[in-house]
Structures are given as structure tokens and as C-alpha cells.
Amino acid sequence: xxxxxxxxxxxxxxxxxxxxxxxxxxxxxxxxxxxxxxxxxxxxxxxxxxxxxxxxxxxxxxxxxxxxxxxxxxxxxxxxxxxxxxxxxxxxxxxxxxxxxxxxxxxxxxxxxxxxxxxxxxxxxxxxxxxxxxxxxxxxxxxxxxxxxxxxxxxxxxxxxxxxxxxxxxxxxxxxxxxxxxxxxxxxxxxxxxxxxxxxxxxxxxxxxxxxxxxxxxxxxxxxxxxxxxxxxxxxxxxxxxxxxxxxxxxxxxxxxxxxxxxxxxxxxxxxxxxxxxxxxxxxxxxxxxxxxxxxxxxxxxxxxxxxxxxxxxxxxxxxxxxxxxxxxxxxxxxxxxxxxxxxxxxxxxxxxxxxxxxxxxxxxxxxxxxxxxxxxxxxxxxxxxxxxxxxxxxxxxxxxxxxxxxxxxxxxxxxxxxxxxxxxxxxxxxxxxxxxxxxxxxxxxxxxxxxxxxxxxxxxxxxxxxxxxxxxxxxxxxxxxxxxxxxxxxxxxxxxxxxxxxxxx
Numbered sequence: 202x203x204x205x206x207x208x209x210x211x212x213x214x215x216x217x218x219x220x221x222x223x224x225x226x227x228x229x230x231x232x233x234x235x236x237x238x239x240x241x242x243x244x245x246x247x248x249x250x251x252x253x254x255x256x257x258x259x260x261x262x263x264x265x266x267x268x269x270x271x272x273x274x275x276x277x278x279x280x281x282x283x284x285x286x287x288x289x290x291x292x293x294x295x296x297x298x299x300x301x302x303x304x305x306x307x308x309x310x311x312x313x314x315x316x317x318x319x320x321x322x323x324x325x326x327x328x329x330x331x332x333x334x335x336x337x338x339x340x341x342x343x344x345x346x347x348x349x350x351x352x353x354x355x356x357x358x359x360x361x362x363x364x365x366x367x368x369x370x371x372x373x374x375x376x377x378x379x380x381x382x383x384x385x386x387x388x389x390x391x392x393x394x395x396x397x398x399x400x401x402x403x404x405x406x407x408x409x410x411x412x413x414x415x416x417x418x419x420x421x422x423x424x425x426x427x428x429x430x431x432x433x434x435x436x437x438x439x440x441x442x443x444x445x446x447x448x449x450x451x452x453x454x455x456x457x458x459x460x461x462x463x464x465x466x467x468x469x470x471x472x473x474x475x476x477x478x479x480x481x482x483x484x485x486x487x488x489x490x491x492x493x494x495x496x497x498x499x500x501x502x503x504x505x506x507x508x509x510x511x512x513x514x515x516x517x518x519x520x521x522x523x524x525x526x527x528x529x530x531x532x533x534x535x536x537x538x539x540x541x542x543x544x545x546x547x548x549x550x551x552x553x554x555x556x557x558x559x560x561x562x563x564x565x566x567x568x569x570x571x572x573x574x575x576x577x578x579x580x581x582x583x584x585x586x587x588x589x590x591x592x593x594x595x596x597x598x599x600x601x602x603x604x605x606x607x608x609x610x611x612x613x614x615x616x617x618x619x620x621x622x623x624x625x626x627x628x629x630x631x632x633x634x635x636x637x638x639x640x641x642x643x644x645x646x647x648x649x650x651x652x653x654x655x656x657x658x659x660x661x662x663x664x665x666x667x668x669x670x671x672x673x674x675x676x677x678x679x680x681x682x683x684x685x686x687x688x689x690x691x692x693x694x695x696x697x698x699x700x701x702x703x704x705x706x707x
Contacts, residue, residue: 209221210297235267241294243285249262257470258463261273269334335394353394378689387413395446395449397643399449410441420436421435421436430533431536431539436697447518449450457507468483494521496525510616526558538620545667569676572677607692623678638678
């Protein structure tokens with residue numbers, strides 16, 4: 202987000218040129234430094250060695266990211282030879298080697314005795330974990346990216362805490378602003394390295410997902426008991442498993458389309474490993490990550506991908522996410538209001554669209570926090586009504602739905618749920634507030650009068666929620682109703698005898 206809005210200007214000898222956008226590079230103190238360094242070190246070469254690493258026939262003996270260098274070799278003698286040659290090069294080009302920050306790492310089976318490698322007459326220490334170009338690798342763990350995910354989760358949690366700490370100075374952040382800050386400050390940590398570190402096992406990114414869930418709940422003002430699925434259906438944010446897989450597939454499309462030489466060679470090598478030798482590789486992990494989605498997406502692992510096949514895969518990922526969100530809402534017993542919206546937006550036998558299933562909702566744009574929280578509580582079932590509160594009651598056994606009586610009606614069969622409280626309950630204070638609400642919305646939208654007569658209470662409530670003009674009034678009314686229920690003791694029925702006494706008054 203920062204780079205897409207960034208513009209540059211050049212001033213020289215009192216003259217200023219027009220604003221322009223830089224399409225390459227990163228924000229640093231001196232934009233010319235990386236390019237000048239690359240030009241300076243462009244003549245660095247290492248002599249071929251029998252134990253060099255080859256990717257699709259391309260020799261890869263060293264990598265450079267600005268002034269961070271990695272030397273690669275399959276043997277200790279070959280590596281020592283490269284270190285000595287690198288030392289000689291630096292001595293004649295006046296480049297200083299930071300030996301204390303240099304380290305060695307072995308990827309693969311560890312020898313019984315570690316070899317000795319020296320640089321500038323100092324032995325290099327071997328480390329199990331090292332970071333290069335923002336990626337942390339661990340050579341002694343089965344999951345070589347475990348430490349990477351842990352560090353990024355910690356950084357994401359720190360960034361999320363810093364964003365939310367703004368509320369102590371500014372008051373509650375509106376959801377739209379909170380989600381903008383999420384995309385700018387938190388999401389980059391949650392998705393860092395997703396093109397490399399694939400979530401072939403869903404538990405690998407569990408810590409990252411926890412950060413995402415905590416932030417979204419805080420942004421919407423709901424508790425940790427709230428269900429996870431509406432966090433995505435109401436905000437337009439993607440679940441991390443889908444988001445990271447989409448970024449990985451898009452990166453592979455870039456590799457196949459633009460053909461960056463080294464990355465293309467690496468992909469050709471790993472595809473050959475998977476397709477011909479059935480070995481574990483990044484391409485195989487991409488296949489497993491797609492299968493691990495709640496609605497699996499199948500990649501033809503033994504067919505070499507093309508940009509066209511991967512574009513089709515992106516469409517399948519989008520469809521998988523829409524189907525997953527629809528299924529989770531339909532299967533939930535705690536999301537009746539959202540279920541009515543899904544029933545209207547997604548016919549039973551039609552494929553759902555992601556635009557209807559996962560988008561930023563209008564009620565989150567309401568001006569007053571009280572209004573936004575009221576509608577959020579209604580949709581997430583975080584309200585004070587008995588239908589939800591008694592679901593969590595610490596009773597010896599679950600309290601049946603039909604026992605969760607309205608605290609005002611106290612009549613058998615009158616379950617205290619969303620439609621009863623908002624549209625049906627005859628309690629005089631509720632009825633008075635309801636009449637005022639209907640007079641207001643029917644004046645603004647007379648068509649709603651006919652809908653009230655034609656639709657069931659649940660369908661009419663959904664119509665009110667999807668009518669943009671009446672949302673502020675509905676939100677104020679919902680907040681008033683919830684406050685009245687919150688201040689009135691709830692009826693807790695734990696036996697048939699108690700149910701009979703409550704409903705008959707005997």
C-alpha cells in the first residue's frame with residue numbers, strides 16, 4: 202500500500218521535475234546505493250568446482266542481495282576453496298568482510314564431526330538457524346520454516362498491538378480504518394515469504410492465524426467466543442491459508458511469464474524432482490497446500506504448469522474460498538441471520554460468488570460505534586438474547602432450544618431469538634420502540650410495508666439489513682432492544698418442572 206501511493210520528485214540546480222512513480226526498488230536512505238554496489242561487485246566470479254550446485258544445468262555457486270552474500274557448495278573442501286577465493290577478491294577490491302557476522306550451515310544429514318571452515322584465518326561457527334533475504338531457515342527441524350513462521354507471528358503480533366494502541370489516544374478505530382492499517386502493517390508479516398514457505402500442513406501457520414483472528418475480532422469489537430467465519434464474510438479479508446496460497450500461485454505465474462533466469466532454473470529443477478523422481482519439493486508442497494484447503498483444489502502435480510493452467514487454478518482457489526465460507530455459515534447453529542442472507546445470495550445448487558460471500562459490509566461504515574457494534578453483535582450472535590447466552594450456560598447438560606424462553610413473554614414456545622426480540626415480542630417498551638422504528642423506516646421506504654406483509658419475520662429482518670437507507674435506524678433500534686434485554690434478568694430453565702412453573706406461573 203505504501204509503494205502504490207508513493208511519488209518521487211527530483212530537484213537539480215534550482216529546477217524541479219514533475220512527480221513520477223518508481224516501479225522498482227525499496228525505500229532506503231540512498232536509492233542509488235544498491236545499484237552502485239551491484240555494479241561494483243559485478244565482476245565477482247568463483248572458479249567452477251566439481252561439488253558446485255546446479256539448477257537445471259545452471260551453476261549456482263553464490264548469491265548476492267545487496268551486500269549480503271551466500272556461498273553454496275555440496276562439500277566442505279569445495280566451500281573452503283570458495284571462501285579463500287572470496288577472501289582474495291575482497292583483499293584486492295578493498296572490501297571489508299564482517300567475519301563475526303558470517304556463519305556456516307549444513308542442509309541435509311549432519312556428519313558425525315562438523316568440518317572446519319575458516320575465513321580470514323578465523324573459524325566459522327555452524328548454526329542450525331539462519332536468515333537470508335528475510336527468510337529464516339532451520340536445518341535441524343523437519344519443518345525448515347518453523348522458526349520463520351514463529352518470528353513473523355511475533356512481529357505481526359507486535360505490529361497489531363502497536364496499531365490497536367492508537368485507540369488509547371484516538372478512541373475506537375472505525376473498522377474501515379482498522380482494516381486499512383491491518384493491510385499496511387500486519388498482513389505483510391502474516392504473508393511474508395508465502396511464495397517460499399508453503400503451508401502444506403495447516404498447523405504450520407496456526408500462530409499466524411491466531412494473530413489474524415485476534416486483530417479482526419478487536420477491529421470489529423467482538424469477543425474471542427465469536428465464530429471465525431464471519432470475520433471473513435463481513436470484512437473482505439481472506440483466511441491466511443487461501444491468501445498465502447494465492448500469493449504463491451501468482452508468484453509462479455510471474456516466474457513462468459517473465460522467466461527470471463535463476464528462479465526459473467530453480468523451478469525447472471524442483472518440478473523435475475517431483476514429476477520424474479517423486480521427491481518432495483516446493484511444487485509438491487504447493488500441490489499439498491491446495492489439497493489442504495477446506496474445499497480442496499487439485500493441481501496436476503505431474504503436468505508442467507503454464508500461465509493459463511495457473512490462472513485457472515487462481516479461479517478455483519477463489520471458488521473454493523466462496524464455497525468454504527458458504528458451507529461454514531450454512532452448517533453453523535449460531536449464525537441464523539447470516540444464513541438468511543446466504544440463502545438469498547446463493548441459491549442451493551448454484552456456485553457462490555466470492556463478491557457476495559466475502560466483502561466489506563455497509564453496516565461497518567456507519568458513523569457511530571454504537572450502531573456498528575449493534576449490527577455486528579446481531580450477525581455474529583454476540584448479543585444478550587437467551588438463544589445464544591444459554592448455549593454457553595454452565596449447566597449439567599445443554600439447555601434445549603425450546604427452553605430458552607423470552608424473559609418478557611414467559612410463554613411456552615416463545616424462544617428468545619433474534620426475530621422474536623426485534624420483530625415479535627409484545628413487551629410494551631419493546632413495542633413502543635418498534636412502532637417508532639417502523640414509522641421512521643416506512644416513511645423513508647414505503648415498499649417495506651408490502652415486504653413486511655409478504656415475508657416471514659426472518660426474511661423481513663434480512664430485508665431490513667440489506668436496505669442501505671434504513672441501516673442507521675435499524676442499528677439504533679437494535680442497540681436499544683439489546684440494552685433492554687441486557688438490563689432484564691434472563692430466565693434459566695433447567696428441568697421440565699421448572700419450565701412448567703415458569704410458563705404457567707404456578
